[in-house]
Amino acid sequence: MKYGFVLPRGDARTAAEFAHAADEYGWDGFFVWEPVWGVDAWVSLTAAAMVTNRIRLGTMITPVSRMRPWKLASETATLDNLSGGRVILGVGLGAVDTGFEQFGEVTDRKVRAELLDEGLDILTGLWRGQPFEYQGKHYRVKPTDFIVPPAPVQQPRIPIWVVGAYPSEKSMKRALRYDGLLPAFLGPDGKILMQPLTPEQVATIRDYVIQHRAENSPYDIVVEGTTPGEAKAANAALMRRWKEAGATWWIEALWEAPAQEEVLRRIKRGPPGV
Numbered sequence: 001m002k003y004g005f006v007l008p009r010g011d012a013r014t015a016a017e018f019a020h021a022a023d024e025y026g027w028d029g030f031f032v033w034e035p036v037w038g039v040d041a042w043v044s045l046t047a048a049a050m051v052t053n054r055i056r057l058g059t060m061i062t063p064v065s066r067m068r069p070w071k072l073a074s075e076t077a078t079l080d081n082l083s084g085g086r087v088i089l090g091v092g093l094g095a096v097d098t099g100f101e102q103f104g105e106v107t108d109r110k111v112r113a114e115l116l117d118e119g120l121d122i123l124t125g126l127w128r129g130q131p132f133e134y135q136g137k138h139y140r141v142k143p144t145d146f147i148v149p150p151a152p153v154q155q156p157r158i159p160i161w162v163v164g165a166y167p168s169e170k171s172m173k174r175a176l177r178y179d180g181l182l183p184a185f186l187g188p189d190g191k192i193l194m195q196p197l198t199p200e201q202v203a204t205i206r207d208y209v210i211q212h213r214a215e216n217s218p219y220d221i222v223v224e225g226t227t228p229g230e231a232k233a234a235n236a237a238l239m240r241r242w243k244e245a246g247a248t249w250w251i252e253a254l255w256e257a258p259a260q261e262e263v264l265r266r267i268k269r270g271p272p273g274v
Contacts, residue, residue: 001243003271004029004251006060006224010260011039012047018267019048022055025270029056029088031251036066036099042075049083056086060224060251061163061182063094065115066105069122069139077127077152085153090182090222091116092163114138117174120160127157161222165192166205176213180220180249181205196225199245206246222249227272235272 005022007015007030019030030048034041045057057079062072080087093112094100100107106115118136125132129151131143152158163182164175175181183205184192206221213219223242227235242250250272257263 001239001247001273002028002249003273004031004056004058004249005267005271006031006033006251006253007044008253008255008257008263012044014260015039015044016047016051018264019055019057020051021264021267023052025268026273027055027267027271029058029249029251031058031060031088031090034059034062036063036103036105042079045079045087046082049079049086052083052086054086056088057083058088058161059090060253061090061092061094061161063112064091064119064123065093065112066100067119069119070126070141072119073123073126074149076123076158077149080152080154080158081150087152087154088159088161088180090161090163091120092182113170113174120162120178124157124160127152159220161220164205166201166208172208172212176209176219179217180222181209182222182224197223199241199247202242202247203245209246220248221246222251223247224251224253226254227252230269232272239272 005027007018015032022030032041032044041059048057076087076089093109093116096107106112115138118139122134122139122141125134130145130148132141133143134141159180160178161180161182162175162178163184165171165184165186168186183197183202185197185201187193202221202223209219227238239250252266254263254266
């Protein structure tokens with residue numbers, strides 16, 4: 001099991017400082033969130049890449065529906081080359097209450113899902129290189145030989161983690177096409193349950209992945225939460241439960257931390273490893 005840390009807030013300089021600490025104190029991944037308007041995720045991760053050596057760098061999450069797929073392909077491949085192959089791309093529909101409507105972004109769930117699917121097709125196609133052509137409902141791409149950028153270091157592609165809402169067949173099928181699952185559970189009303197996932201729910205999702213994923217390549221199941229305190233034995237016991245349920249990554253998320261100093265102190269305590 002691997003351990004990541006998501007930065008709840010802060011500018012690119014903060015991202016670099018905290019990523020450096022996470023690299024030094026044994027974390028496996030450092031993540032930032034991608035806002036509609038705010039501190040740019042890819043500038044922050046680039047700053048982090050320049051002061052780290054081994055830690056993975058990624059987003060939690062990138063709402064692909066509001067990105068130009070070719071721009072996202074450029075950003076991710078450039079950072080993968082700069083970092084020596086350390087990028088992870090987390091994707092999903094995004095939360096519309098984070099500024100989608102205010103900036104004229106698409107809010108319809110069905111259309112956002114279409115844009116996500118087509119965006120991922122284009123992203124992975126451009127990573128593979130030229131010639132690449134695409135004809136979709138929303139996007140058209142023709143081959144180009146104009147200053148073609150280098151492919152990502154990681155092959156066959158940069159790992160993509162996709163939000164999958166269980167038991168939605170369409171949502172889960174999308175996630176299983178890629179490299180990892182950011183699991184969510186749907187309630188009886190068809191809306192995502194807002195309470196934290198349990199190990200039992202993750203075990204159910206793990207069984208679904210085993211039954212429905214055709215490929216035998218490694219596949220991540222990524223859970224997010226906050227460890228309860230400084231008691232190492234209690235945290236280790238909690239991580240054992242998640243690992244037994246099938247989680248391969250734990251992402252520590254202090255979204256409600258009142259101060260940056262508290263966030264940095266948590267990073268320096270190190271991951272809640274087993």
